[in-house]
Amino acid sequence: MTDGDPTSLRRPAERIRERVDSVLTDLGATAEDVVRTLAPAPRPLHRADLPRVQPALAEMIDRHRGFVQGVGLALDDGHLADAPRWMEWWRSEDGEPAVFVRHNLDPAHNHFYDYVGKEWFALPRSTGRPTVTGPFVDFAGTNEHTITLAVPVVHDDGFVDVLGADVAVEGVERLLMESLRSRSPDTVLLNEHERVVASTSARWWSGTLLRTGEPGASWSEAVDLGGDLRWRLVKARR
Amino acid sequence: MSSFAAYLRLDATEGPGLPQNVARQLETAVAVGLLSHGDRLPPESELAAELGISTGTLRQALERLRQRGVIETRRGRGGGSFVRSATQPPPEAVLNRLRERSADSLRDLGDACAAVIGGAARLAAQRAAGDDVEHLRSLAEHFRRAETADERRRADSRFHIEIGVIAHSARLTQSIVHLHDELASLFWMVGGEADHHPVTESAHAALISAIDGADADTARDVVMRNVEGRVQYLLDLHLDLAVRDEP
Numbered sequence: 001m002t003d004g005d006p007t008s009l010r011r012p013a014e015r016i017r018e019r020v021d022s023v024l025t026d027l028g029a030t031a032e033d034v035v036r037t038l039a040p041a042p043r044p045l046h047r048a049d050l051p052r053v054q055p056a057l058a059e060m061i062d063r064h065r066g067f068v069q070g071v072g073l074a075l076d077d078g079h080l081a082d083a084p085r086w087m088e089w090w091r092s093e094d095g096e097p098a099v100f101v102r103h104n105l106d107p108a109h110n111h112f113y114d115y116v117g118k119e120w121f122a123l124p125r126s127t128g129r130p131t132v133t134g135p136f137v138d139f140a141g142t143n144e145h146t147i148t149l150a151v152p153v154v155h156d157d158g159f160v161d162v163l164g165a166d167v168a169v170e171g172v173e174r175l176l177m178e179s180l181r182s183r184s185p186d187t188v189l190l191n192e193h194e195r196v197v198a199s200t201s202a203r204w205w206s207g208t209l210l211r212t213g214e215p216g217a218s219w220s221e222a223v224d225l226g227g228d229l230r231w232r233l234v235k236a237r238r
Numbered sequence: 239m240s241s242f243a244a245y246l247r248l249d250a251t252e253g254p255g256l257p258q259n260v261a262r263q264l265e266t267a268v269a270v271g272l273l274s275h276g277d278r279l280p281p282e283s284e285l286a287a288e289l290g291i292s293t294g295t296l297r298q299a300l301e302r303l304r305q306r307g308v309i310e311t312r313r314g315r316g317g318g319s320f321v322r323s324a325t326q327p328p329p330e331a332v333l334n335r336l337r338e339r340s341a342d343s344l345r346d347l348g349d350a351c352a353a354v355i356g357g358a359a360r361l362a363a364q365r366a367a368g369d370d371v372e373h374l375r376s377l378a379e380h381f382r383r384a385e386t387a388d389e390r391r392r393a394d395s396r397f398h399i400e401i402g403v404i405a406h407s408a409r410l411t412q413s414i415v416h417l418h419d420e421l422a423s424l425f426w427m428v429g430g431e432a433d434h435h436p437v438t439e440s441a442h443a444a445l446i447s448a449i450d451g452a453d454a455d456t457a458r459d460v461v462m463r464n465v466e467g468r469v470q471y472l473l474d475l476h477l478d479l480a481v482r483d484e485p
Contacts, residue, residue: 135342145342170340183481198341200481202473205345 009187013223013233015179016189020229023064023149023165024130027071030060031153031163034073043157044081050088057090060165061098067175068149069093070101070142070166074115076125076159087115091142091166104140113140120148121162128152128160130228135169135197135207145169145207147197169206173198184235192230201236242272243288257298260291264299265308268321270399270419271392279309279319326388332427336472337479344476348469351417355398356462358414361405363449363457370404371450378442390435391426395419397442401461404449425468428475437467 033056041049053073060071072089080086085105092098103113115121120133134147150164176189176198188199194210204210219234267273279285279300286296300319303309309319327335362370377400381393398418402411425434441464448457 145346168340169342173340173342177480185477200477202470202477205469205473206342207345 008184009221009223009233009235012176012179012181012184012187013225016175016231016233017225017227017229019067019175019179020132020149020225021227023068023167024132024151024228026060026063027149027151027163027165028130030056030071031151034153034161034163035155039156045079045157046082047080047086050086053088054090057088058098061090061092064165065092065095067171068165068167069171071098072101072164073153074121074162074164076161077116079155079157079159079161085116087113111140115141120150120164124150124152124162125160128154132229132231134191135172135195138166142166142168147172169198173206176200186236188234188236190232190234197231203236242267243285256291256295257302260289260295260299261302261306264303265306266416266419268308269423270395270415272396272399272415273321274392275321277321279321281318326427329427329429332424333429333475333479336424336428336476339476341473341476341480344469344472347417347421348465348472351421352462352465352469354410354413354417355401355465356458358401358405358407358410359445359449359461360454360458361407361410362401363452363454365406366404366449366452371446374400374404374446374449378439378446381442382439387426387429387431390431390438391422394426394438395422401445421465421468424472428472430471434471438464 034053037052037056038045038049041052050073057071057073061068070089070091072087075086075088077085083105087101087103087105089101089103090098091101103115104111106112107114119136120131123129123131123133130149130151132147132149135145136147138144138146138148146169147167148164149167150162153161153163155161172189176187177200180187180200184200186199186201186203188201188204188210189197190210191197196204196206196208196210198206218237220237222232222234225231225233264273273279280288282293282296282300286293289296300309300311304311307322310322311317311319374397377393377397381390381397384390384393395415395418399411399414402408402414405411441460444460445457448454448460
């Protein structure tokens with residue numbers, strides 16, 4: 001881990017961290033906005049109260065166009081009086097205005113989106129911390145290979161909703177390339193499970209797991225991204 | 239049934255999107271060589287019946303294809319709808335497409351090809367009988383004689399489609415038509431096909447001998463490794479193009 005230039009990956013790692021942090025910080029501010037907006041609404045909440053938060057979600061999408069594809073509020077179990085669960089999710093493709101994404105929340109359906117048990121929802125809800133989860137195939141959600149950035153939305157009524165932003169793995173690939181700023185072969189971005197998020201090498205494919213003992217899986221350099229990101233940027237020994 | 243119609247993947251629920259869907263499927267049939275230059279399409283009523291759609295829907299689909307220059311219609315005796323020579327995009331356009339798409343989507347396409355064609359090869363090795371292997375040999379021979387990138391692409395697709403046919407699986411065959419076309423349209427059209435030719439020839443030969451020997455596991459492995467090699471090649475090229483493009 002000590003050979004090579006020990007600083008060469010530090011700046012790229014910082015750039016990736018900065019980009020992700022800027023989204024998490026904005027999600028945090030938007031979460032506070034959501035709490036303030038919904039505070040005056042009489043309890044229990046109803047679906048009809050949710051259009052009030054739409055401008056904040058749309059703004060969030062606008063600020064992160066080209067990176068974030070969708071932003072939404074996933075409501076805590078039992079938070080609404082007229083629906084057991086609800087996802088107020090908005091999505092924008094290719095610079096188009098954001099549109100509402102309807103998720104199937106009927107447990108009897110094949111495309112049931114059981115978000116309460118999913119890591120991107122459960123983790124920020126239980127830890128109270130911003131989290132980055134993925135990549136995962138978001139079946140019945142985006143239906144893409146996605147990462148989700150999410151923060152808890154802690155209301156005074158005791159419920160904790162989750163505010164999330166979807167980023168396609170494709171967007172992380174671009175971020176990796178841009179943050180390296182020069183040709184840097186064999187640089188791999190790994191998540192907390194040693195799963196490849198994105199890489200500049202055709203030897204390591206996004207979505208695959210690194211197995212120890214695999215040839216080439218010894219790194220000349222490795223940098224933890226730190227903060228709320230459980231990711232590492234590593235460079236393979238040539 | 240005409241030989242190509244069985245391979246088309248139609249969700250034949252009449253609706254506004256159906257003519258486009260039919261047109262797209264027919265265009266894929268041309269792209270992978272199930273229909274080639276000069277072929278005459280069956281009469282409209284016959285083709286519509288084979289595809290399980292109304293003649294009105296088929297006419298709309300054919301009109302789209304005429305506008306796109308895929309077919310031409312000649313009147314009078316000996317007339318009908320004929321497939322025009324397919325115009326392949328120039329290599330620069332294909333390289334551009336390869337640069338634009340994500341490494342993640344290439345990996346995903348490769349995984350689907352490896353799993354579907356590999357699985358079909360496994361079944362083919364267990365089910366081949368009669369002159370199945372002979373057919374495969376002649377399709378491999380056809381590939382060997384191909385001289386242009388486009389001929390290689392079509393012959394290679396036709397070879398892989400036959401794996402689904404030998405497996406006796408209509409669904410796998412349909413899936414191979416579409417998945418293999420997408421991969422082959424990149425792999426054979428980005429240049430370097432002269433280098434790919436011998437590798438592909440030996441992969442074809444290894445698969446034929448595995449199917450001939452009813453060796454299901456080897457048949458699957460040969461196909462999966464070959465697909466992986468192609469994805470590796472395309473990913474390398476994609477990364478080169480994408481990085482070169484950075485400021």
